Amino acid sequence: QQQVKQSPQSLIVQKGGISIINCAYENTAFDYFPWYQQFPGKGPALLIAIRPDVSEKKEGRFTISFNKSAKQFSLHIMDSQPGDSATYFCAASWPTGFQKLVFGTGTRLLVSP
Amino acid sequence: EAQVTQNPRYLITVTGKKLTVTCSQNMNHEYMSWYRQDPGLGLRQIYYSMNVEVTDKGDVPEGYKVSRKEKRNFPLILESPSPNQTSLYFCASRPQASSNQPQHFGDGTRLSIL
Numbered sequence: 001q002q003q004v005k006q007s008p009q010s011l012i013v014q015k016g017g018i019s020i021i022n023c024a025y026e027n028t029a030f031d032y033f034p035w036y037q038q039f040p041g042k043g044p045a046l047l048i049a050i051r052p053d054v055s056e057k058k059e060g061r062f063t064i065s066f067n068k069s070a071k072q073f074s075l076h077i078m079d080s081q082p083g084d085s086a087t088y089f090c091a092a093s094w095p096t097g098f099q100k101l102v103f104g105t106g107t108r109l110l111v112s113p
Numbered sequence: 114e115a116q117v118t119q120n121p122r123y124l125i126t127v128t129g130k131k132l133t134v135t136c137s138q139n140m141n142h143e144y145m146s147w148y149r150q151d152p153g154l155g156l157r158q159i160y161y162s163m164n165v166e167v168t169d170k171g172d173v174p175e176g177y178k179v180s181r182k183e184k185r186n187f188p189l190i191l192e193s194p195s196p197n198q199t200s201l202y203f204c205a206s207r208p209q210a211s212s213n214q215p216q217h218f219g220d221g222t223r224l225s226i227l
Binding site: 002006009031032034041042043044045046049089093095098099100101102103104105106 | 117144148153154155156157158161163172203205210211212213215216218219220221
């Protein structure tokens with residue numbers, strides 16, 4: 001059973017457009033929501049993260065929007081660039097004796113020139 | 114340079130032939146873990162280790178073993194590999210098990226079991 005549901009599975013966006021990836025969860029014990037970015041042939045790397053006490057976090061062109069009541073969070077990539085083409089994973093963690101991290105199924109983003 | 118190093122990067126082998134994928138980190142991290150990445154399933158945790166000599170099962174541990182004899186190394190062992198273990202494997206580490214500090218991932222090992 002997938003604890004974090006991610007959509008869409010793949011996404012094509014034109015250069016300069018906005019990319020939006022959505023995630024939903026059920027476990028209200030989650031207390032940390034990171035996004036990881038993965039380029040081909042590389043491991044995932046932390047992109048941006050948010051805690052549930054804020055509704056939005058922005059770092060450059062990347063923004064996380066968090067809706068605690070709906071148990072949803074999303075990644076927005078403004079002014080998308082071809083260099084943003086990668087696979088993006090949402091994730092969530094909660095304290096169970098240690099911080100256990102679970103991942104969504106991933107979104108393959110292609111930004112066309 | 115801070116890094117997690119996995120070896121080999123690619124391996125094609127046959128069913129039943131024992132193999133080991135090594136993982137080493139140079140950041141003095143306490144927490145290490147192994148994931149497998151499969152299309153449509155994302156990253157699923159196989160095993161994790163909170164510190165030396167402390168290991169435990171993740172979400173998909175069947176068919177795998179691990180050991181943590183030294184802080185820097187966390188090898189993944191497939192005693193009798195089967196085709197359903199064909200996957201992309203990642204080792205990761207972070208400073209402490211109890212923290213939300215970023216996990217550092219290796220570049221992956223692509224295993225094909227024929």
